[in-house]
Amino acid sequence: MDHESTDTSGIDVRYVANLARLHLTDAEIDTFQGQLSQIVDYVQTINQLDLTGIAPTSHAHPLENVFRADEVKPSLDRAEVMRNAPQSRDGQFIVPKIVE
């Protein structure tokens, strides 16, 4: 088992929701705090296993270096793509100002 010290005081829904860029109401935080604490307790059970020396699996069939030749190929139709934009001008997406 890993010996990195981890805070086991449980999930802080408000903090994590902020990381996930999700605004939650107080009522949602309340409900989710209870539900997610229960789920986190449940998933903890994987740490009952002795995982020493076991390599992690990120993909079932590990493929490496799936490359193609660096050739320009047709992509999506720009006009069609821009039709989905909530706000756009001159082929660019309009967003609130990012840099002050």
Next chain:
Amino acid sequence: MTPDLTSLTVHGALALLESKACTAVDLVDALVAAIAARDPELGAYVSLDADGARREAEAADKARAAGTGGRLCGIPVAVKDVLNVRGQPCTCASRILQGYVAPYDATAIARLRAAGAVMLGRTNMDEFAMGGSTENSALKRTRNPRHPDYVPGGSSGGSAAAVAGGVALCALGTDTGGSIRQPAAFCGCVGLKPSYGRVSRYGLTAFASSLDQVGPMTRTVRDAALLQEVLGGVDPMDSTSVAAPVPAYTERLTTDLRGMTLGVPREYVVDGLDAGVERAVRAAIERCRELGARVIEVSLPHTRYAIATYYVIATAEASANLARFDGVRYGQRCADAADPLDLYERTRAAGFGPEVKRRIILGTYVLSSGYYDAYYLSAQKVRTLIRRDFEQAFAQCDALVTPCTPTPAYRFGEKTDDPLQMYLGDIFTVTANLAGICGLSVPCGVAGGLPVGLQILGPAFKEEQILRVGHAYELARGEGWLG
């Protein structure tokens, strides 16, 4: 007299088309009429472009007459609302994608089109494929065709309900933790989850990139075999797709199982396994024995860690995949955002349903600093152990036979207050996604009047083995299984 076209299998429809007893337009017309009559109650479809489908059918009829039609020429296919079909909406049953129109075809769709299939409407699902009952759809309710007060399963509940409910001949579903197999079991149709990497994920809205697969939902195993021949294959647009040759599955089907060994994992008899489900599955296994299969007991010792492992890995991957829904390039955007952070936070708050939010938060948590090792990294290690369990089991047998679900379908609302209870229903299906192997669900009887699915699991890239078991069993079972 023409038979009821809406009750045909794909092979049955192809025979009628070939003998000119009906046209592709006839098939579309019959299904569109059936949808108008039955779907207001059933709720399988979320959108249907009847005129577009008719035009595609006309083109298919012309191609067939000219001798240029493909293997599915004129066959209507219903599509789960998670796959991009150019010019059609793709909502993933979420408010956040209202208004989005796909600018391209998913590869799975392109392959069906190249074979001459006709796109017939889009089916309901749990939002972003997160759920096991289709109750998480932000759009509408889908009912189990066998009983209107019961769920159709999920997340491909609309596709399953359409096929079993007489409003589609076949459909596409997707499976990340059981979302093809479980609704197939609940509704009483066939569902195939191909091996990971078998079918391109290009154009499939991603939930968990190392677990997702597209697959066919049909009325017979032979139909699933045919659709899988068309769907499978490496794709340069999906670097996780594998260049394994796609066998002619329909030619590998047999009427008996002589020479095959089937494994029954002892850990798949759990507390909470419905007695009716157990009875139906044991009877099915006995039938396989009568067909000549040798049946042995095997062990998959890490089964009880599978749900925990799955919900760490799947939610972690989902939290990354759903970050793209931010109101910037497509979908809904909240009004009057003060700054980009406000834009993201309020767009996502308004656009996502509660289950999606729960999973994004859980996934973010297990990846976050200080928790990554204890959760995500540990889960990836357990995933290795689960894969090894299957490798060891498949060294002793050609396929595993198990219940698909611990219970048959349940009533609406029964599990919506307890997410963890909902998750535990996935116990028999998530392991296949974690290990990347293939799985098939075939109806094998009823429990309390509701369908029961026999799950057949096979080694990665050996779909022919599970299709063989499923087909032989289905023939022996016959048509009276619904009781």
